[in-house]
Amino acid sequence: MTQAASGGLTLQGLTKRFGSFTAVENVDLDIQRGEFLTLLGPSGSGKTTLLMMIAGFLDITEGDILLDGGSIRTLPAEKRNFGMVFQGYALFPHMTVRQNIGYALDVRKRPRAEIEARVDEMLDLVQLTEFGHRKPGQLSGGQQQRVALARALAFAPPVLLLDEPLGALDKKLRVEVQDQLKDIHRRVGTTFVYVTHDQEEALSMSDRIVIMQQGRIEQVGTPNELYEHPRTRFAAGFLGKSNFLSMGDGAYALRPEKIDIAPTGQLDSHKQLSGTIRSITYFGAMQKFMVTVENRDDIEVDVDSWRNRHALSVGQSVDLGWVDTAAVKLEDT
Numbered sequence: 001m002t003q004a005a006s007g008g009l010t011l012q013g014l015t016k017r018f019g020s021f022t023a024v025e026n027v028d029l030d031i032q033r034g035e036f037l038t039l040l041g042p043s044g045s046g047k048t049t050l051l052m053m054i055a056g057f058l059d060i061t062e063g064d065i066l067l068d069g070g071s072i073r074t075l076p077a078e079k080r081n082f083g084m085v086f087q088g089y090a091l092f093p094h095m096t097v098r099q100n101i102g103y104a105l106d107v108r109k110r111p112r113a114e115i116e117a118r119v120d121e122m123l124d125l126v127q128l129t130e131f132g133h134r135k136p137g138q139l140s141g142g143q144q145q146r147v148a149l150a151r152a153l154a155f156a157p158p159v160l161l162l163d164e165p166l167g168a169l170d171k172k173l174r175v176e177v178q179d180q181l182k183d184i185h186r187r188v189g190t191t192f193v194y195v196t197h198d199q200e201e202a203l204s205m206s207d208r209i210v211i212m213q214q215g216r217i218e219q220v221g222t223p224n225e226l227y228e229h230p231r232t233r234f235a236a237g238f239l240g241k242s243n244f245l246s247m248g249d250g251a252y253a254l255r256p257e258k259i260d261i262a263p264t265g266q267l268d269s270h271k272q273l274s275g276t277i278r279s280i281t282y283f284g285a286m287q288k289f290m291v292t293v294e295n296r297d298d299i300e301v302d303v304d305s306w307r308n309r310h311a312l313s314v315g316q317s318v319d320l321g322w323v324d325t326a327a328v329k330l331e332d333t
């Protein structure tokens with residue numbers, strides 16, 4: 001697959017102010033060439049603002065953006081040649097799928113034969129070879145998103161920027177298109193910068209995730225690093241679920257699935273607390289137990305349904321256990 005040989009981005013002290021309001025504050029970040037990097041954070045945390053500065057659609061208040069070591073701060077959006085898949089960045093409804101995909105190459109006045117070959121290659125990439133002559137209105141939402149992706153990748157951009165591209169799709173379709181998107185990323189090797197507020201999406205697709213809060217980077221790491229070693233209460237609570245326990249020397253985060261639960265006296269070892277089951281919620285593959293513990297917040301315990309061998313019930317007295325390394329010490333309280 002033809003692709004750009006560049007695509008490493010460096011953000012240096014990147015700041016965006018709207019009047020007196022700071023939307024993005026002093027962001028430092030190295031994005032590797034070919035990386036799938038996700039900006040994850042709640043609404044208003046500055047994800048889109050950061051992406052728009054990278055795209056060149058928003059002026060930078062302070063700081064700089066380097067592409068492969070060279071500043072692009074003053075380079076207009078169209079000269080950056082970045083691909084874009086935004087929610088509101090719709091396909092051209094009157095053009096066929098082929099014309100949509102070839103559009104950017106047409107604009108760049110590439111020879112006809114080259115355009116046709118590239119469109120074929122892109123249709124194959126997104127598995128829509130049969131659909132080239134349809135109009136967007138004759139495609140499903142997921143298929144339209146794949147056309148948008150093909151269109152954005154057709155001119156082999158060094159960087160592809162995606163802002164909640166799957167936001168409009170229903171849950172099942174979303175998971176399906178996530179898999180396809182990840183597969184396409186693997187095949188083209190282009191740098192992807194992906195904005196979402198969906199933690200599962202971030203965990204399942206990204207090489208690295210940047211957790212953002214109030215315009216700042218809260219923590220950066222691989223999905224596994226962030227899940228296993230959240231540094232703050234916010235990171236632990238935003239990516240996955242967490243119980244928060246204060247124990248002697250500070251606050252700890254403890255994932256609900258890392259806790260063992262058994263009737264009182266039946267936990268083999270590593271018992272830490274005792275309590276009473278307040279509620280049980282059944283989710284098919286897993287069950288959620290809320291356990292009331294004296295002088296503490298309720299503790300959530302998630303158990304694979306097939307492991308619930310004790311047939312626990314509401315009101316029952318239980319012991320809770322975990323290995324010491326399962327509780328992660330937080331930097332804040």
Ligand SMILES: Nc1ncnc2c1ncn2[C@@H]1O[C@H](COP(=O)(O)OP(=O)(O)OP(=O)(O)O)[C@@H](O)[C@H]1O
Binds near residue numbers: 022197
């Ligand atoms: N043109 C603007 N003028 C003033 N404030 C703005 C402007 N654009 C964004 N903001 C503010 O900057 C903050 C960050 O917005 P941004 O859209 O980057 O957040 P986000 O993390 O992408 O949120 P969402 O997930 O809701 O899209 C918000 O508080 C928003 O109100």
